Amino acid sequence: LAIRPLTEMSRPGYRAARFPTPDVPDHAPADVLPAGALAAAPPELPELTEPDVIRHFTNLSTLNMSVDTHFYPLGSCTMKYNPKRHERLAGLPGIGDPHPYRDEADLQGMLQILHELQGMLAEISGLPAVSLQPAAGAQGELTALLTAAAYFRDRGEGEQRRKVIFPSSAHGTNPASAALAGFDTVQLKPTKTGLTDLDELASKVGEDTAVFMITNPNTLGLFEKDIEAITALLHDHGALVYIDGANMNAILGLTRPGDFGGDMMHYNVHKTFTGPHGGGGPGAGPIAVRDFLGPYLPGPVVKKVGGTPERPEFALHTPSKSIGRVRSHFGNVGILLRGYFYLRTLAAAGMRDVSERAVLNANYLRSKLKDVLEIPHPAPCMHEFVASASRSKKNRQISAMDVAKRLLDYGVHAPTVYFPLDVPEALMIEPTETESKATLDQFADIVRDILTKEDAETVKTAPHTTPVRRPDEVKAARQPVLCGVAKGCGTVPVDEVTVSA
Amino acid sequence: LAIRPLTEMSRPGYRAARFPTPDVPDHAPADVLPAGALAAAPPELPELTEPDVIRHFTNLSTLNMSVDTHFYPLGSCTMKYNPKRHERLAGLPGIGDPHPYRDEADLQGMLQILHELQGMLAEISGLPAVSLQPAAGAQGELTALLTAAAYFRDRGEGEQRRKVIFPSSAHGTNPASAALAGFDTVQLKPTKTGLTDLDELASKVGEDTAVFMITNPNTLGLFEKDIEAITALLHDHGALVYIDGANMNAILGLTRPGDFGGDMMHYNVHKTFTGPHGGGGPGAGPIAVRDFLGPYLPGPVVKKVGGTPERPEFALHTPSKSIGRVRSHFGNVGILLRGYFYLRTLAAAGMRDVSERAVLNANYLRSKLKDVLEIPHPAPCMHEFVASASRSKKNRQISAMDVAKRLLDYGVHAPTVYFPLDVPEALMIEPTETESKATLDQFADIVRDILTKEDAETVKTAPHTTPVRRPDEVKAARQPVLCGVAKGCGTVPVDEVTVSA
Amino acid sequence: MLAEVGAESVEDLLAQIPASVRLDRPLNLPEGLCESELQRHVAALAERNRPRDAANFVHGGGDRVCFLGGGVYDHFVPAAVDEIAGRGEFYTAYTPYQAEASQGSLQAFFEFQTLVCRLTGFTVANASLYDGGTAAAEAALLAIRETKREGRVVVLGSVHPEYRQTLSTLLEYLPADVVTVDCPNGVTDVAAVEAALTDDTAALIVQHPNFFGNLEDAERLFAAAKAKGVISVQVFDPVTLGLLKSPAELGADIAVGEGQGLGIPMQYGGPYLGLFACREEFLRKTPGRLIGRTEDADGRECYVLALQTREQHIRRGKATSNICSNQGLLALRATVHLALLGPQGLREVADLSVRKTHYLADRLCETPGVTKAFDAPFVREVCLRVEGGARGLLGTARAAGFDLGPALSRFPAELFPAEMRAEELVLVAATERRTKQEIDLLAAALSDDPAATPLDRGEPVLAVA
Amino acid sequence: MLAEVGAESVEDLLAQIPASVRLDRPLNLPEGLCESELQRHVAALAERNRPRDAANFVHGGGDRVCFLGGGVYDHFVPAAVDEIAGRGEFYTAYTPYQAEASQGSLQAFFEFQTLVCRLTGFTVANASLYDGGTAAAEAALLAIRETKREGRVVVLGSVHPEYRQTLSTLLEYLPADVVTVDCPNGVTDVAAVEAALTDDTAALIVQHPNFFGNLEDAERLFAAAKAKGVISVQVFDPVTLGLLKSPAELGADIAVGEGQGLGIPMQYGGPYLGLFACREEFLRKTPGRLIGRTEDADGRECYVLALQTREQHIRRGKATSNICSNQGLLALRATVHLALLGPQGLREVADLSVRKTHYLADRLCETPGVTKAFDAPFVREVCLRVEGGARGLLGTARAAGFDLGPALSRFPAELFPAEMRAEELVLVAATERRTKQEIDLLAAALSDDPAATPLDRGEPVLAVA
Known part of the structure; x- marks a missing residue:
């Protein structure tokens, strides 16, 4: 049942929010502002009561699948459980409400949290210089690449090092960020093993290489076993290695980017450290880099400036050769806070548990599914794996997308499909560490049923129980409609206006 | 899809909440308590992770209809919208967290709120003495009847006045409360008009009458036009009149129980003043009584004891001839607070708006339905009306219950059915003032379709889209199962224990 | 809309209210x-409930420290409890x-x-009663119905005084007398109780x-x-059941209790949660809502309000109770809370509370001048004697930001x-929420020791490197 | 589970990580x-962010009073916004x-x-960008793509300094130069701008x-x-649009803004909400997610992520932006907020903000020593000049519990x-949240007037009879 658009529910005269009557001597806008600047009428927003608004959005919410309601094994996205304590703490007075321009001296609690977080992220990555500023992983990538660009320019290699290299299985953000940072992009060829081919890489790396971007474990869920050789190769050519931290949740406390040769990395706080995904953000994409890159980081960062061990004092600080800001204000503090809460809860042992359990869950599910789906790369995997529906596509015309859609009917969110591009009919499955064996077993049974027991037609026309079925994306692209129609301007008799407290 | 019981999800070793390690010198329970008092093991509660618990209850919640998601015209229950600001404010530090035994001097803000609320309830009822203690409407009734009993005993009429009279349309709580207060109960006969028959009442009233309990507007949604004569009759016989305030939402600012002869009344704060119903409570049932009954009220009440007009001082006070406590602590403060917030938002004009709009909405819906359902009593009604499905029952075997069940398929909660008992195949409909005309129109159309267009079999076997359909209540009564089975005591390998932050 | 109903104005619809009783003026309300004004107003009043500005109050802006007991306890409430109880589908639904x-509410209950x-x-x-006090009274009423003994209900003097007051009020106009067995020594003398249990005693109420x-x-x-055919009612504290034998194991027939400690905020006295459990044979005489598991028309397991014929809306004057609204949302909170704690968590809360109270x-x-009032094993609450009266001690503590109590002087003297x-x-x-540091600071505040270090809550209590 | 995967231990599974790079010690984390310890720890740190104990701080335990601006404002957020944004179905879903x-997220977006x-x-x-600053930079990039002019982007010196910094950083390694037209008098000289608009200018950015x-x-x-074929970008403040002409009406081609004022808590700088709207013709060059309305296989109206071929996950190096996670939950908050306010509410917030700021x-x-810095009409924020420097004034206000700013000295001097x-x-x-009383008390605190009455927030501001 479609829920009527807000704008169609609008009735002139209805309203929810009310505001105080002015208590100051008259400075009416019409008196203090030039007439030419003023609009004839306020914007045509819908007119609604609070009950209208609450019922509308509450019902809308139930059309979503979400981690709180469904298993959500969306590969690469790390849909782990988001502890409720984080939401409560992030809203505390003094935590949720400080204006960004308050005096630093009055925000020592906040700065302490952010400083501690910088330290923890440095320790986990093995990369000592941290900037919390980037708003999301993609911005972290871009920020790191700009940092690299500034570094090379500073060394006089700015004109020379034009290339950023990445594997074919890279996230789309990698080449997009490289392009935005002004680099030329070079993509490696797919490999059978799913791992980076050292020889091919060597053939592409040169004195014109600025950065090699690599996700490790990679997007196929495999640890790049040659990572030391890879990073050594880049370093030998004076280039830098960027670690895409999207899969950091697999290696927490087990190995560190800084230890396997990474020079820069970003974290996805909303994945690895369980900031909720919010239906598509906000995220937070702090970056950690080697000491020699620290001076180029965007500011501000938090620095300890004195005080006592029991009561340290902190201040904001802009690194000496900073690339400048990549956004306004400090960063996506609300998400950084959730990461802090998570780290303070789980601590060192918990970090390791998270990764070990994520790896175990993924391997368990991989094993349970290996005879119903093709899995092109050898076991074990790390925290996720990529399966392929090629066989089913060939034999029964059931595609990865069909499987994905059919899963929805069982109350399970679909895996990521058709990514990475290297694997045909890819189904990328990441169970995360917060799911129980019971859920994994149930999921495996469902996939098995879909692929081995169900009528092909049922699967190919799925989903059947969702609010809508296979929206027409072509139409959405050909005749794009991106905003609702203007509201009806009929008048409503005053006796229809609802009383709303 | 049924959601597995919590207890069946339990897996030994799982847990969600963790607590600090002891930081005080050892006083282990085994050392300080006698062995004979200690259990061999803690209770067999389920063992779960936080994600298990959240997903379980979040999914359960979506099996409910509720005001936030559906139109809920449940007659007599006043399912109006509950403003969200109330939830926020009731939880503020200093409001949501005070221990009841904190010193009164340190809780002057709380006492001011409760004192103001007492005053507002006195003004709205026209009855000056208020006790906020009763936990719900039914307890308010009982408290008022005990107050009356104490009053009569004090006058030496305790042995003589044994009877409590009420109309046949009374809520079941009226006779139940009267019995609990030690009175004999006398029920009047149903009338054609739906109103109290003065002659019949006169025939029942005598010097043995203690209290006449009447709901006004009554449970048929009609204002008792003879209310003055009724109350005069009772007063002439030395008896008291109790107004069941369940329907106060119809007369706020229009007329007052104290003005039409009531001596005592209760409020349902969770109905009239929009405390949320909570799936069946908590409520709050404060009572208001005439001055001469004030000394008998249960304590504590809040009294102004000094201070300045800008900063008054308050204290708890037990009335001089108090019947004593009817519960522990002050009352259901959380719900009283919501009533206070509501009253402070709407104020005098808003109160009147609420009732006028409730009456208009009910009459509008009544009019829209009058040709598809029988409505035994003449228009206009007050805030609700009782329709009957007798005709449909007779002609098409579609009962009131069938209509109620079928409405669920349309995403509308059912009206109250088979109450009041006086009306056969009763459907008691209360739209409330917070619903818009669009919703009322939609509801009327649905009822019309059900009764005039739909196949009788479809209606009689409804609902068809709800999670379950017509549970077997006979079985539930004959073979009652009121608690889940003991959990399975299997052991789970340690490698199945989920990591949960 | 008026046109549809054939009225010119809402006043036409209100004509059924006799003019003589119409209110001819606006209500005199503030x-x-x-919303923003209301929030400011309530926040200002809330601040008056958090006094932190006394000269010798040392907590630097933090909250007051609660050592209060008397049946209501400052236990930690996990955020997950608020999250679930805050879902509109639960809190804006009816019975x-x-x-x-x-089915959501029904299964949860x-x-x-x-x-x-x-x-x-x-x-x-x-599925819940109003609170511990009314639950105890309902138990007594059940016992009277079950035993058909209308003579007396015996209650121990060591039962919560407000529960005893509630019981007396609610039984005042019924035939049975409420007889109290005093408890001057902090633990009841069994022989005195045996003497009070007459043949017409319906219930014995023990906390x-x-x-x-x-x-x-x-x-x-x-x-x-049991020897006298009297029904035993135990008033229990659910948190202590993490350690102690259960009411059924102890031989009680009915167990009632205050569920506030199970995830329910203290909120100045309510809404709380009356717990009620009993032996199977009393089933059809129990008060309040009962949820039963059954099957639906298609054979699916499901839940319903069961045995409604006991209840007031069906049985009216002969119902097992007059209760209608119960404490549904609090029952939900307790369910979520217990599900989060599990057996181990409940045990830990009880264990920590025992250790810290001792x-x-x-x-x-x-x-x-301060001594333990009684020489008896105590669990998670202790009764102290302050020579010459407790007022001074409580005042000193309060001024320093610590709330202690209840003093027994807050209850009517005749109850003891x-x-x-x-x-x-x-x-x-x-x-379990209290720390050694807080207890030490309280002790220091009471000791007049000038060297006592103030606890500055502005200081992170758990500073890290 | 290990048996299923054929491993003896999780270590077996981790063997794919070369031993040489394995961390051989526990992480050095606190x-x-x-949960209860964490809450205590964070609450203690939170208190350090609410200093209320300065000797002359007069607010008796209440919160600090915010007169801060600079693009982030202390607007009232109705509880209904929190209620909706706090639903797990929204905040724990993915893109x-x-x-x-x-469909829930899609329709909301x-x-x-x-x-x-x-x-x-x-x-x-x-469907949102990160914040106002990055939205301005994305607009510039769109303009470069659209006009194919790689020469310069002209930005006014009256644009938020942090937005200008962001723009400079993000364009630093791309061909176009960022050229600033200074604004020494508080309002930009149009002639100076005309002079700066060259034939290879892609965009003009005006706040x-x-x-x-x-x-x-x-x-x-x-x-x-327009006369020079340059794309106009207006940085707007959504709250002021309750009164002012819209960007489209003023002739802008692209409108970008910071949506924080629409129901989003200040949270020390983020997450906020980048707003981005533009003329239809730029549709296929826009950055970020776009939600489109379409039909499903059964003809039902529904919503999808539209035009994904612009995006990085499809188009990779040639995408219109690298953005992946956007600010979905904040976009939801803004939607609920605007739905609650409606046209009248938005106008009132703007109107009150104008009146109170004046x-x-x-x-x-x-x-x-305090004067208005510029002789120009201002809307909901005003720039003051404090002779000899603003530090003293801000310090006096801060000590009294009032936060003012930002002082321009907090930004790099070279930006002005x-x-x-x-x-x-x-x-x-x-x-709209500020009261006359608060403003008067601030004025009194700055005036050194000993007769100034302190505002005791423990006092109900709206006492009633």
């Missing part, structure tokens, strides 16, 4: 406030009369009953651990009741025997 | 805290790739786009009302841009022309 539209059964050891629990925090000899008391007792007894010198007695409790 | 499982279009007067809006709170001559500026300006200018004497300038703003 001005209306918009689940329409089972098909209420069924699970609540299940967990209450697990706690108490019984197989019947209802264990009792109001003073002490263990009663519950098994012997219940055995004594340490608190030790430290407070260092204060001159004179020989107890109740005006000198005060209860204190420390839950 | 001790783990349970709505699977339309069938995400479509409604967000609709409301942004209504505000700005355009017909294309995206209106500008960073100093003043109105620019936006229509003339946009006309000048009164604030009047009262602050009574302080010796020397002739402005930026070190003497400070911005202040009063939203």
